[in-house]
Amino acid sequence: MDLHLKDKVVIVTGGSSGIGEAITRLLAVEGAIPVIASRNTDRNETLLAELKSKNQNAFAFAGELSDAFFCERIVSETLARFGRIDALVNNAGRNDGVGLANGNPASFAQSVIENLGHYYYLAHFALPSLKEAKGSIVNISSKVAMTGQGGTSGYAAAKAAQLGLTREWAAELLPFGIRVNAILPAEVMTPLYESWINTFEKPSEKLASIVSKIPLEQRMTTSAEIASATVFLLSAQASHITGQWWVIDGGYVHLDRALT
Numbered sequence: 388m389d390l391h392l393k394d395k396v397v398i399v400t401g402g403s404s405g406i407g408e409a410i411t412r413l414l415a416v417e418g419a420i421p422v423i424a425s426r427n428t429d430r431n432e433t434l435l436a437e438l439k440s441k442n443q444n445a446f447a448f449a450g451e452l453s454d455a456f457f458c459e460r461i462v463s464e465t466l467a468r469f470g471r472i473d474a475l476v477n478n479a480g481r482n483d484g485v486g487l488a489n490g491n492p493a494s495f496a497q498s499v500i501e502n503l504g505h506y507y508y509l510a511h512f513a514l515p516s517l518k519e520a521k522g523s524i525v526n527i528s529s530k531v532a533m534t535g536q537g538g539t540s541g542y543a544a545a546k547a548a549q550l551g552l553t554r555e556w557a558a559e560l561l562p563f564g565i566r567v568n569a570i571l572p573a574e575v576m577t578p579l580y581e582s583w584i585n586t587f588e589k590p591s592e593k594l595a596s597i598v599s600k601i602p603l604e605q606r607m608t609t610s611a612e613i614a615s616a617t618v619f620l621l622s623a624q625a626s627h628i629t630g631q632w633w634v635i636d637g638g639y640v641h642l643d644r645a646l647t
């Protein structure tokens with residue numbers, strides 16, 4: 388299947404680690420030009436060097452996405468360099484454990500803005516280009532938006548809001564042929580996940596207990612599997628899919644508990 392992504396310019400936030408890295412790599416394999424935006428300077432540089440050594444085109448911006456000016460600069464400098472923006476993958480986020488009991492109004496507001504603000508900022512600044520390109524947006528949310536987790540109010544609120552914005556933007560952008568969809572991962576081993584699982588007293592036992600409850604093959608979803616779904620949604624092959632929430636999780640959220 389030809390995804391028709393050759394030379395398409397795609398901004399991927401958090402695009403040098405975990406799920407974002409897998410999306411960047413797959414876009415590069417498909418001949419697209421991934422533009423990474425992440426604070427993770429070292430990983431940005433390492434990944435860029437690797438892609439360049441394979442003659443794959445890519446670029447990276449290093450900075451803090453909760454800064455709206457940084458987001459504006461990502462868009463203006465991407466346009467200056469490549470002349471177009473075809474798609475946006477809003478992916479960067481952090482399950483920061485700001486809960487009802489251990490948080491406070493200031494830490495809650497901070498967590499929501501850090502996890503949610505840049506999804507809006509980048510879509511806002513990239514909009515004129517996305518209109519020109521009849522582009523596409525994928526918002527990476529989380530199963531936490533549907534199931535809750537406990538102890539993470541800010542993150543849960545931001546992840547649920549991303550689903551709301553997916554429907555809202557899909558509606559607002561219908562006249563421009565811009566498609567907007569969301570992906571909800573559940574259990575994917577990434578640097579973020581590893582640091583979360585290590586907050587438990589017995590991380591390997593906790594992990595084994597989670598994995599045993601994943602209906603399909605009792606294993607975690609891979610970053611590559613999240614990337615496949617994301618890149619398909621970005622592509623012209625998904626030309627009549629908009630406003631959708633895709634839960635990519637081996638049946639973890641929706642299948643009958645009795646199956647595991």
Ligand SMILES: NC(=O)c1ccc[n+]([C@@H]2O[C@H](COP(=O)([O-])OP(=O)(O)OC[C@H]3O[C@@H](n4cnc5c(N)ncnc54)[C@H](O)[C@@H]3O)[C@@H](O)[C@H]2O)c1
Nearest residue numbers: 401404405406425426427452479480529574575577578579
């Ligand atoms: N890993 C999972 O199991 C899982 C499950 C559900 C949802 N998700 C979502 O998937 C997305 C990616 O998660 P991951 O597990 O790949 O994480 P990760 O930490 O491995 O990668 C995210 C990258 O984004 C960067 N980043 C995060 N916030 C940033 C900010 N405000 N400014 C600049 N850079 C920032 C981080 O430094 C990191 O390099 C997140 O939105 C997360 O909520 C992940």
